[in-house]
Amino acid sequence: MDEAERKERGFAARRSVLGDAHVDRAIANTTDFTAEFQDLITRYAWGEIWTRPGIDHTTRRLMVMSMMIALNREEEFIMHVRAAVTHGVARDTIKELILQAAIYCGVPAANSAFHAASRLFKEMDAAAGSI
Incomplete structure (x- = not known):
């Protein structure tokens, strides 16, 4: 899976688990300082781990x-x-x-x-x- 797909799957999992309102708030509150962290957790915590089938x-x-x-x-x-x-x-x-x-x-x-x-x-x- 490439990074774009991982991020797409991450956002889908994040929305599924935490709800649209929470994710929308997190995105709206993202700053230049936190943008890389938001990207990291979306791709890896949500796109890599939460989407695993086990x-x-x-x-x-x-x-x-x-x-x-x-x-x-x-x-x-x-x-x-x-x-x-x-x-x-x-x-x-x-x-x-x-x-x-x-x-x-x-x-x-x-x-x-x-x-x-x-x-x-x-x-x-x-x-x-x-x-």
Whole structure:
């Protein structure tokens, strides 16, 4: 696959996983300083890894959320929880993921993840109620 195809597949995967609004915001917020990074993650994280056939998107989502808990990357964790719920991952599945993380990543990491996910769910529920 050439770089143009990798980038095209990357944008398709990125939009599929995170949604058009998120990707459009990321593109709109790209600066000269961040352009090469955006290109890198689109081609490689999304075009090379997320498009591989060995693991389905739901499993990849759960893996990424687990890694974000372990690395204490709340912003990325929230982004992936939002995308997961939007694409049909049950909140109970996310709860189980966080409980599992409590054992392998530590209780403080899981506590932070529960707080972040709870805030996000409250925000999502409020937005759904206003429609």
